[in-house]
Amino acid sequence: MLEFSGENEMEQSREQLWPYFTDPDVLAECAPGCKEMILESPHKLTAVLAVGVGSVKPEFEVDAVVTSLEYPEKLELAATGQDPRNEFEMTATMEMIEADEQSTVVKWSAKANVSGTIVSLGSRALKSVTKRLVNKYFSDMQAQIEAAEGAESKLQAAPEDETNLDIHIG
Numbered sequence: 001m002l003e004f005s006g007e008n009e010m011e012q013s014r015e016q017l018w019p020y021f022t023d024p025d026v027l028a029e030c031a032p033g034c035k036e037m038i039l040e041s042p043h044k045l046t047a048v049l050a051v052g053v054g055s056v057k058p059e060f061e062v063d064a065v066v067t068s069l070e071y072p073e074k075l076e077l078a079a080t081g082q083d084p085r086n087e088f089e090m091t092a093t094m095e096m097i098e099a100d101e102q103s104t105v106v107k108w109s110a111k112a113n114v115s116g117t118i119v120s121l122g123s124r125a126l127k128s129v130t131k132r133l134v135n136k137y138f139s140d141m142q143a144q145i146e147a148a149e150g151a152e153s154k155l156q157a158a159p160e161d162e163t164n165l166d167i168h169i170g
Contacts, residue, residue, distance in 0.1 A: 003110070004127065007105050013098070013102060014073065015072050017096060017104055017106070019151035019153045021094065021096075021141070022075065022154060024045060025151075030144060032051070033052070035047075036048050042156035043155065043159075043162065044064070056120070058118060060088070063080050064078065064080075072096055076094075088115070091112075093109050094108045106138070
């Protein structure tokens with residue numbers, strides 16, 4: 001199992017940031033390697049993500065479900081992704097912590113089980129690539145917010161009977 005976490009300070013309030021982090025159109029723009037993202041329902045997303053890790057360049061078909069959502073503080077989701085030779089199961093949490101009236105610390109963490117050819121690269125390489133992708137994501141998100149493109153919060157937590165993607169993480 002791989003575990004990742006980090007935080008990013010942003011110069012906006014949680015209320016200003018929340019729509020951007022819960023708008024699938026903005027998420028698709030900012031997520032590195034995202035070829036498409038579709039809001040299937042207020043709590044279910046599908047996406048195609050192409051992620052290059054060294055010589056391994058899988059293109060994952062991803063199913064994600066919002067398992068918990070507390071405006072404007074916390075978002076949790078579970079996701080599975082598959083390509084012909086790789087797959088992953090993941091849970092992720094994002095928390096928005098008010099630093100002061102006009103800034104927010106966005107804390108994030110993820111746990112993932114990964115299998116397939118991508119594992120041959122080792123956890124150090126995967127963590128390095130993940131760090132680079134997360135930094136790009138936050139940089140692109142900050143650019144979207146500063147451009148004031150506007151965003152609309154479209155995500156909701158799934159009903160309890162629809163949160164299971166059959167994910168088994170350590």
